[in-house]
Amino acid sequence: MNTKFLLSSDNNNRSELLKKKIIHYYIANGDATIADLGREMDLSIPTVTKLVAELQDDGYILDFGKQETSGGRKPNIYGLNPASGYFVGVDMLKDKLNIAAIDFKGDKVQLEENIPYQFENTPASLEQFCQMIDDFIVSLPVERKKILAIGVNITGRVNPTSGYSYSIFYFEEKPLAQILEERLQAKVFIENDSRAMTYGEYMKGAVQGEKNILFVNMAWGLGLGIIIDGNLYYGKSGFSGEFGHFCMFENEVLCHCGKKGCLETEASGSAFHRILMERHREGSNTILARKLDNGEEISLDDLLEAVRKEDVLCIEILETMGLNLGKGIAGLMNIFNPELVILGGTLSLAGEYISLPIKSAIRKYSLNLVNQDTEIRISKLGERAGAFGACLLSRSKLLGMIHY
Known part of the structure; x- marks a missing residue:
């Protein structure tokens, strides 16, 4: 199988660019005829026929035979070969990993959730991280050489173009993406987790044709993914979407960014955890009291389970957090005038x-006019959005479909 044109970054080779555009067309529209492709891409039938034939020879396109029509000559239908390549996506959460694999058409091949992993900014932790990805790849029912790219989600600031991470594993001079490529022997793209989740929802989740979207990632931290006119918005260096660091409060709570008053200090999983502990020390009742008294670790899953069991204190804290978040989201809506706001991340599971x-x-x-334009939806993919988004985004980046 010829993977050279997929991995090539030579934008001057017209034939290779057109092949990538044909694959992009099939991803976006599904199976189609040569005539459909010619009309959409404004190319002659002979040119499209030649390119599709080459993609068939490369193994990326399949001929599905004649189309059923009411009369006349029946054209052949062509589409993507799902077994022509695979993509792996890794979503790093606070204390666990979710890893997924998709085929070339974007359908799920395998998903492993809640793999225990405790992040530390050390070479040993990085090696463990790579080993866990490696173990997942080995477990897949496909040849390793068919893994065309790996997407890795990182909380906080990353530069997807340069491959540098400024939040985790930043102890070497080389870009993190390069380090991972050398270790995993595959093309690696690193991405901000909220942006990857946004793309997952856009391609396979809650989006229903909307092109201007805000995705609010409500997890241990607080992030934002932005899609404008159908394209992910990155900002100059890939640092867009730091919604959690809006300065909104006159509190003295130190945010992990080093500043005080951030929205994240009053409206995030970490804020939920801190406020619960403070209220418990002040004498408020909660079904998590025994765990707190014993010094046991309280996870976001514990907090959400308490909410589902109608723990009054947890519900009260979550309601206040929701009001704070809504105020911040209202400001974003006034700026962006989006069609859709998606509430995602672990806290969205509170419904x-x-x-x-x-x-x-x-x-x-x-x-009022902005509010009338915008629909609010809960994430469809839930905690799977990150892993599948990383898969889908790595495919799109390999095909040159993402523009920074």
Whole structure:
């Protein structure tokens, strides 16, 4: 199988660019005829026929035979060969990894969730991280050489163009993407986790044709993915979307960014955890009291389970957080005027316990005309959005479909 044109960054080779555009067309539109492709790409039938034949020879396109029509000559239908290549996506959460693999058409091949992993910014932790990815790849029912690219999600600031991470594994001079490529022997793309989740929802989740979208990642931290006119928005260096570091409060809580008053200090999983501990010390009742008294670790899953069991204190904290988040989201809506806001990340699993106060604050603080334009939806992919988004984004980057 010829993978050279997929891995090539030579934008001057017209034939290779057109082949990538044909694959992009099939990803976006599904199976189609030569005539469909010619009309969409404004190319002659002979040119399209030649390019599709070459893609067939390379193994990326399949001929599915004649199209059923009411009369006349029946054209052949062509589409992507799902077995022509595979993509792996790695989503790093606070204390675990989710890793997924998709085929060339974008369908799930394998998903492993909640793999225990405790991050440390050390070479040993990086090696363990690589080994876990390696073990996953070995477990796949496909040849390793068919893994065309790996996407790795990182919380915080990363530069996807240069491959540098400024949040984790930043102890070497080489870009993290290069280090991972050398270790995993495959093309690696690093990406901000919220942006990857946004892309997962855009391609396979809650998006239903909308082109201007905000995705709010409500997890241990607080992030934002932005799609403008159908394209991910990166900013100059890939640092866009730091929603959690809006300065909104006059508190003295130190954010992990080193500043005080960030939205994340009052409206995130880490804030939920801190406020619960503070309220418990002040004498408030909670079903998590025994764990707190014993000094046991309280996870986001524990907090959400307490909410589902109607723990009054946890529900109260979550409602206040939702109101704070809604106020911040209202500001974003006033700036971006989006068609759709998706509430995602682990905290979105709380459902209406968090979505209702968010919507209430949005109605109160957003401009009426802007609010009328925007629909609010809960993530469809949930905690799988990151891993699948990383897979889908690595495929799109390899095909040159993403522009920074």
